[in-house]
Amino acid sequence: MDVRFLGGAREVGRSAILVNDSLLLDYGTKTGNPPQFPVDAPDPEAVVASHGHLDHVGSIPSLLSGDRRPPIHWTPPTRELALTLARDTLKLHGGTYDCPFTETEVKRVTQVSETHGYRETFEAAGHEVTFFNAGHIPGSAHVLVDDGETRLLYTSDFHTDDQRLVSASTARPEADAVICESTYSDVEHEPRADIEDRFAESVRTTLWEGGTVVVPAFAIGRTQELLMVCEAHDVDCYVDGMGKDVTRMLRRQSEFVRDADALKRATSSARFVDGRDGQRKRIADQNTVIVTTSGMLSGGPAMTYIPAIRANPTNKIALTGYQVEGTPGRRLLDTGRAEIDGRVMPVSAGVEWYDFSAHADRDGLRSLLSEYRDSRVLVNHGDRCEAFAGELADDGYEASAPAPGDELTV
Structure with a gap:
C-alpha cells in the first residue's frame, strides 16, 4: 500500500493522506493568516473523512471543482458538520484566497455524499473501509482501510477516556500499519x-x-x-x-x-x-x-x-x-x-x-499503540511528531514521522 502525506505531517492542521493514488483520507485546512491547505491538489477516486473539524474537512469542497465528482464517505454527523463549516467559511471568506471553494462546490458535496455508521464496511476506490468510534467528537472515526494486501488503521483524532458528550475509543481492529495522531504525546491530562x-x-x-x-x-x-x-x-x-x-x-x-x-x-x-x-x-x-x-x-x-x-x-x-x-x-x-x-x-x-481536551494524552496514545507493537507506526498530527516517533522506536516499535509530501510503502 502506497501512502502519501499531503498535510498534517509534523504539524497540526490541513490533514490529508492519499492512499494508492486513489483514496483520500481527509482534506483539511490549517487556520492562520493566511490559512494553509494541503501541499498538493489530488484527483482521488473517493474521499473518506474521519470527523467534522476544520483541520480535517475544511478543504473538501475544493475537490469537486470542474468536472470532478469523487464520492465522499463519512458518518452522518461528520457530513452535517463539514457542510456547516463550509458554509461558514463561505460567509466569512467567500471569493478570497482564504476560501478555496465556491458555493457551487459546497452544493455538490450534498450530491456525492455517502454516509455510514460505525462498523459498517463499505467500498471506496477499490478498498474496503470501516469506521470505528474514535471518541473525539460525535461521528468521529478511526478509519480502517484494506486494499486486499495491507490493512491500514488511520486513527485520526481520538480520546481513550469518556467525555460527557461522547464515549471513549475502544475498538482496536487488526492492522499491519497505523497512522497515529500525537497531539498530546508529551502531556498527561488531569482527571x-x-x-x-x-x-x-x-x-x-x-x-x-x-x-x-x-x-x-x-x-x-x-x-x-x-x-x-x-x-x-x-x-x-x-x-x-x-x-x-x-x-x-x-x-x-x-x-x-x-x-x-x-x-x-x-x-x-x-x-x-x-x-x-x-x-x-x-x-x-x-x-x-x-x-x-x-x-x-x-x-x-x-x-x-x-x-x-x-x-x-x-x-x-x-x-x-x-x-x-x-x-x-x-x-x-x-x-x-x-x-x-x-x-x-x-x-x-x-x-x-482548562484542559477540556478531546484528544488522548500520552498514556492514551501509548495504550492504543500497545495493541500494535508488531505493526508499522507512522506518527502525524502533532507539534513533536519526530520526537514521539523516536520514543516509540526506542521502545521497540517500527516508528517514523513522515514530512509533508513524503510518500512511502507500507
Whole structure:
C-alpha cells in the first residue's frame, strides 16, 4: 500500500493522506493568516473523512471543482458538520484566497455524499473501509482501510477516556500499519472530574463576586461538552455563536452521543442568544456565564464579549481548548493582551485555561499503540511528531514521522 502525506505531517492542521493514488483520507485546512491547505491538489477516486473539524474537512469542497465528482464517505454527523463549516467559511471568506471553494462546490458535496455508521464496511476506490468510534467528537472515526494486501488503521483524532458528550475509543481492529495522531504525546491530562470541579468552583466564585465569565469554546464538540458540564454543576449559562446550530444538529444525531438525555437537559438549561442589536453587550453587563465561539478568539461573538468585560478584574475569561501558536487566544495566555479586530488591548479580567481536551494524552496514545507493537507506526498530527516517533522506536516499535509530501510503502 502506497501512502502519501499531503498535510498534517509534523504539524497540526490541513490533514490529508492519499492512499494508492486513489483514496483520500481527509482534506483539511490549517487556520492562520493566511490559512494553509494541503501541499498538493489530488484527483482521488473517493474521499473518506474521519470527523467534522476544520483541520480535517475544511478543504473538501475544493475537490469537486470542474468536472470532478469523487464520492465522499463519512458518518452522518461528520457530513452535517463539514457542510456547516463550509458554509461558514463561505460567509466569512467567500471569493478570497482564504476560501478555496465556491458555493457551487459546497452544493455538490450534498450530491456525492455517502454516509455510514460505525462498523459498517463499505467500498471506496477499490478498498474496503470501516469506521470505528474514535471518541473525539460525535461521528468521529478511526478509519480502517484494506486494499486486499495491507490493512491500514488511520486513527485520526481520538480520546481513550469518556467525555460527557461522547464515549471513549475502544475498538482496536487488526492492522499491519497505523497512522497515529500525537497531539498530546508529551502531556498527561488531569482527571476530567477534577478539571470540571475547578472550572465550576472558579465560575461560581466569579459570579458570587459580581463578575461575568466568558468561556470561549470551539463550536463543534467543546461547546456541547461545556453546556453539559455547566448543567451538571448547576451553573446557568448563555450560549452564542456557531455552537448553537451545532448543538441543535447533534440533538438530532442522538445515536452518536453518549447520553442524549443529558445533552437535552443541558440544551434546555442554556439560554440561546439570538444576536439582536445590543443584546450581546447587555448580556456582557450581567452577572452570568457566556459560552461562545471562537475558541481561539479569532472571530465570532467572542469579539463582542471580550472587549466588553476585559477592563474589570472581577470578570474572567476561561479558555477551554488548545490555543494554536499565533492565535489571539495564545497571545492572551502568553502576554495578558488580546488582539481584537486588529487592535491589541490590555486585559485586566482574570484569564484561566482548562484542559477540556478531546484528544488522548500520552498514556492514551501509548495504550492504543500497545495493541500494535508488531505493526508499522507512522506518527502525524502533532507539534513533536519526530520526537514521539523516536520514543516509540526506542521502545521497540517500527516508528517514523513522515514530512509533508513524503510518500512511502507500507
